Amino acid sequence: MxxxxxxxxxxxxxxxxxxxxxxxxxxxxxxxxxxxxxxxxxxxxxxxxxxxxxxxxxxxxxxxxxxxxxxxxxxxxxxxxxxxxxxxxxxxxxxxxxxxxxxxxxxxxxxxxxxxxxxxxxxxxxxxxxxxxxxxxxxxxxxxxxxxxxxxxxxxxxxxxYDVEMTLTAEIGRTRLPVRQVLDLVPGSVLELDRTAGAPADLMVNGRLIARGEVVVVDEDYGIRITEIVSAEQAAG
CATH class of the missing domain: 3.40.1550.10 (CheC-like)
Structure with a gap:
């Protein structure tokens, strides 16, 4: 280069x-x-x-x-x-x-x-x-x-x-739809995501992938049990 x-x-x-x-x-x-x-x-x-x-x-x-x-x-x-x-x-x-x-x-x-x-x-x-x-x-x-x-x-x-709060987001999958189908969405519509059932969810910090984990329920709230920490090289790839 x-x-x-x-x-x-x-x-x-x-x-x-x-x-x-x-x-x-x-x-x-x-x-x-x-x-x-x-x-x-x-x-x-x-x-x-x-x-x-x-x-x-x-x-x-x-x-x-x-x-x-x-x-x-x-x-x-x-x-x-x-x-x-x-x-x-x-x-x-x-x-x-x-x-x-x-x-x-x-x-x-x-x-x-x-x-x-x-x-x-x-x-x-x-x-x-x-x-x-x-x-x-x-x-x-x-x-x-x-x-x-x-x-x-x-x-x-x-x-x-260390006490600065950052936004963590769990993502279970994504899909892409043309605008026409997005406008046609109604209650009851089912979207197929790009991930199989039971696959780990992605944990994002300010939009960057840092870990993966299992979706669990903690006191009637959803949570994530970490199963993998993602390196910077893996996240960039």
């Missing part, structure tokens, strides 16, 4: 991985960034460079989207709060190292022909923005730093995000 070619497929995977770990209090979905829908140049961006077999610059504008989660959580910088999401996004490009992030006005960071950009939306309204820009390749692939390599104080700061 040329360093000047935007890795569009990997960029979309990166966006899906990022949005699942973004500490937003509302579920966000990934959509293409349409003309005129970019953030104002004065909005705050967190920019980090990933160096590996595929080297990219990651641009995330999400200060407003995570403001409620960080309210009153003194000592946690915006860059630290968004670091787990950026690291998840970097995983879409293989092994490598994500450098320390820089916080700066977004300016023109979400523009340019080499950029692949997305809007992170709630109910169709952009709440945050994410972009991937390819960088020149470097010889060799650095070893990916693990979370244990971070300073203890930084890991402790991340604990203030």
């Amino acid at each position: 040329s360093a000047r070619t935007a890795p569009a497929l990997d960029a979309r995977t990166a966006a899906d991985l990022l949005v699942a770990l973004l500490p937003s209090t509302v579920p966000l979905t990934v959509a293409p960034l349409l003309p005129g829908a970019a953030p104002a140049p004065t909005e705050t961006a967190v920019v980090a460079t990933f160096v590996g077999a595929t080297s990219v610059e990651l641009v995330l504008v999400a200060e407003t989207a995570v403001a409620q989660s960080l309210a009153g959580q003194g000592g946690v910088s915006l860059a630290d709060a968004l670091r787990p999401a950026l690291e998840a996004a970097a995983g879409a490009f293989g092994h490598g190292v994500l450098d320390a992030a820089e916080v700066r006005p977004v300016g023109g960071d979400l523009t340019g022909d080499a950029l692949t950009a997305f809007a992170l939306e709630a109910d169709g309204v952009p709440q945050a923005w994410f972009g991937v820009r390819p960088r020149a390749q470097h010889p060799g692939v650095p070893t990916q730093r693990s979370s244990s390599d971070r300073p203890a104080a930084q890991r402790a700061d991340m604990r203030v995000l």
Whole structure:
């Protein structure tokens, strides 16, 4: 892959991985960034460079989207709060190292022909923005730093995000219908889903598959008994 070619497929995977770990209090979905829908140049961006077999610059504008989660959580910088999401996004490009992030006005960071950009939306309204820009390749692939390599104080700061609530959804199957049949639905209609009876349900966090499990009943309410944890590679596949 040329360093000047935007890795569009990997960029979309990166966006899906990022949005699942973004500490937003509302579920966000990934959509293409349409003309005129970019953030104002004065909005705050967190920019980090990933160096590996595929080297990219990651641009995330999400200060407003995570403001409620960080309210009153003194000592946690915006860059630290968004670091787990950026690291998840970097995983879409293989092994490598994500450098320390820089916080700066977004300016023109979400523009340019080499950029692949997305809007992170709630109910169709952009709440945050994410972009991937390819960088020149470097010889060799650095070893990916693990979370244990971070300073203890930084890991402790991340604990203030542990109480941020994220939306979990159980999905037992899907189907596709033409608009004509959707309009013909009435009480009593039966839809055949793309999953056999007894197959495990999917457990989604903010739209990303994280686990599968059996549907159970707990005190007259439905529940999910986890039977499988889905890796990031399986979810992306």
